[in-house]
Amino acid sequence: DIQLTQSPSSLSASVGDRVTITCRASETLSSYLNWYQQKLGRAPKLLIYAASKLQSGVPARFSGSGYGTDFTLTISSLQPEDFATYYCQQSFSTPWTFGLGTKVEIK
Amino acid sequence: QVQLQESGPGLVKPSQTLSLACTVSGGSFSSGDYYWSWIRQPPGKGLEWIGYTYYSGSTYYNPSLKSRVTISVDASRAQFSLNLTSVTAADTAVYFCARQTATPLYFDYWGQGALVTVSS
Numbered sequence: 001d002i003q004l005t006q007s008p009s010s011l012s013a014s015v016g017d018r019v020t021i022t023c024r025a026s027e028t029l030s031s032y033l034n035w036y037q038q039k040l041g042r043a044p045k046l047l048i049y050a051a052s053k054l055q056s057g058v059p060a061r062f063s064g065s066g067y068g069t070d071f072t073l074t075i076s077s078l079q080p081e082d083f084a085t086y087y088c089q090q091s092f093s094t095p096w097t098f099g100l101g102t103k104v105e106i107k
Numbered sequence: 108q109v110q111l112q113e114s115g116p117g118l119v120k121p122s123q124t125l126s127l128a129c130t131v132s133g134g135s136f137s138s139g140d141y142y143w144s145w146i147r148q149p150p151g152k153g154l155e156w157i158g159y160t161y162y163s164g165s166t167y168y169n170p171s172l173k174s175r176v177t178i179s180v181d182a183s184r185a186q187f188s189l190n191l192t193s194v195t196a197a198d199t200a201v202y203f204c205a206r207q208t209a210t211p212l213y214f215d216y217w218g219q220g221a222l223v224t225v226s227s
Binding site: 001032034036042043044045046049050053055087089091094095096097098099100101 | 144153154155156167169170171203205207211212213214215217218219220
């Protein structure tokens with residue numbers, strides 16, 4: 001199985017901060033990497049697919065980059081509604097796998 | 108608008124079979140453009156993909172659960188189901204059903220989730 005390592009596992013940030021979360025894969029994924037946001041008690045929500053493509057309806061402050069084994073999710077200016085847990089997920093090969101998540105908390 | 112809704116018992120006894128159904132509304136179930144997956148999340152933990160089915164009934168399961176999992180389809184009711192046998196406390200989780208686009212591959216619609224507790 002492809003392992004996804006997210007860092008950091010948690011972070012504290014203030015509204016307006018630029019936040020970067022990384023996801024490293026145990027083998028190359030090409031661009032088959034997706035990002036999800038999950039709020040407490042809710043289902044995950046797709047933010048970014050194919051490493052850098054913004055899902056329809058997702059604010060432009062979210063962006064993704066990367067190729068191969070190293071990927072990044074960036075929130076350019078953190079908003080109050082962005083405090084949540086973020087997961088990367090690979091769709092390069094089955095079984096599909098997720099990172100362990102990065103919890104973004106209010107400083 | 109596509110909607111998915113899980114249903115089934117919230118409490119299952121150890122060694123018994125966990126059964127959940129996911130009903131899809133919005134008209135996309137029999138489209139060849141999607142896979143229909145089950146994903147679970149133990150309390151306070153991360154996400155684990157269980158397996159998927161295609162509207163035709165073909166399936167693929169996570170090898171870590173393959174010996175205990177069956178996913179079946181009832182296309183006439185736009186519904187797919189999960190059976191997980193011989194459950195233990197480690198199977199206690201929120202179970203999500205989700206739609207996965209075939210190209211590119213991502214989960215774009217999710218059900219709200221169903222908490223299933225394994226306990227005697």
